[in-house]
Amino acid sequence: MNSTEHYLEFAINLAKQCGQIILDASNARYSTNSKIHSKYGNQSDLVTETDQLVEELIKSKVKESFPEHRFIGEETMAAGYKHEFTDDPTWIVDPIDGTTNFIHGFPFVAVSIGLTINKEPVVGVVFNPFLNELYTARKGHGAFLNHTTRLPLSYPNPPLQLPSSLAKCLVITEFGSDRSDITLSKKVNSVHNLLRKPGAVSWSSKKAGLARGVRSIGSAALNICSIAMGRADIFYEFGCWEWDVTAALVILNEAGGIMVSAQGYDEGPVDIFGRKYLAIRAGSPCDGDKDSKQSQLRLVREIW
Ligand code: IPD
Known part of the structure; x- marks a missing residue:
């Protein structure tokens, strides 16, 4: 297996694991009275314990599997860490993209796991556990929905009707x-x-x-x-x-x-x-x- 294939598989497994945590936390959010915090004193920029938990999980799995790789994550940065963007393989992660939606149970929420090598994005996994939609791609090998459906959905066969304006x-x-x-x-x-x-x-x-x-x-x-x-x-x-x-x-x-x-x-x-x-x-x-x-x-x- 070449390395980007290996990285993609790693990211897919991780995204699915995180998706389950996000779903469970959403289902339990009223009974557990989970905490919502604002970031940078901004009441419109929210973070939950689930964002932090999921990011910690992803970060630790990356460290365990690829100790030489770098990591940039939304909540790690919010906690004050500075990053240097280099040619090294770098995982760029949002544990919950759509935190406000997550808080409300509005089902457009995703875990987003990207990888850059030589500063170029080469692997991407975006998983919406509420709708069970898994988007995946690695450079040069196409993009897919739920593993088998190639994106874009209806292009080129049959061709999309292109908007002329x-x-x-x-x-x-x-x-x-x-x-x-x-x-x-x-x-x-x-x-x-x-x-x-x-x-x-x-x-x-x-x-x-x-x-x-x-x-x-x-x-x-x-x-x-x-x-x-x-x-x-x-x-x-x-x-x-x-x-x-x-x-x-x-x-x-x-x-x-x-x-x-x-x-x-x-x-x-x-x-x-x-x-x-x-x-x-x-x-x-x-x-x-x-x-x-x-x-x-x-x-x-x-x-x-
Ligand atoms: C936010 C969402 C939102 C966008 C904000 C993002 P978060 O991410 O993607 O749609 O308008 O700019 O910061 O905070 O939910 O991870």
Whole structure:
């Protein structure tokens, strides 16, 4: 077995184990009166004992199995640890992506386990235990739902009906936990711009700010997997973190989608630490065509 296959198998087993812990904790959350804390004094940025427990489990399993590997995890960072991102194999983990959903029992919650080697994301596992949806990928070997269903779901056979304009796109975004006036009004305005005009407008026309619909489900990793599946066309978020996106980025790439950061398509691969992400599904109007990619990026910049 070559090493990325081994790493993928390791991550899948771990994600399933964590998924069971998350489900059990969710089922028991009223009877056990489990504690919810806020991070950085922000009442919109929450952490539970289950986030911490699951992250500790993943961290200890990584240490046990691959002592020379590095680890970056949401709750470890929140506890004040600094990390150095190197060429060494590095596990980038969100134990519960969608913590607010988890607290409420809103079933869009995932454990997200990504691995980078030479700073490149090469293995990704995102598991939603509530819906029993396991998304997996390793570089160069495709992306799958529940092991056997290749992503994207209906592409290329039969071909997806490609939207010819943003007016035919389903867009996903999130409001995140930064509720400062300036950030929130930018995010709300971007949604307003996406929704404000009726009728079809071409990708390249200025301020073609209208999408068919805008969704927000509360987990960046699952949002990106939705784009990888082809359930929606575009996801953008400004303010989420490397642990929210690394695993899902491998799945998106392997499903033929692309992710760019705010800098643009010619700036090389997306910076996973950049905290500005825009994902586009395979077969979308900008896929493979540099001019339309550029015009879409321009458009999203205008929306933002
Ligand atoms: C959050 C979720 C949410 C996104 C935030 C993330 P968490 O992750 O992905 O959808 O809007 O930016 O931080 O805190 O639930 O792990």
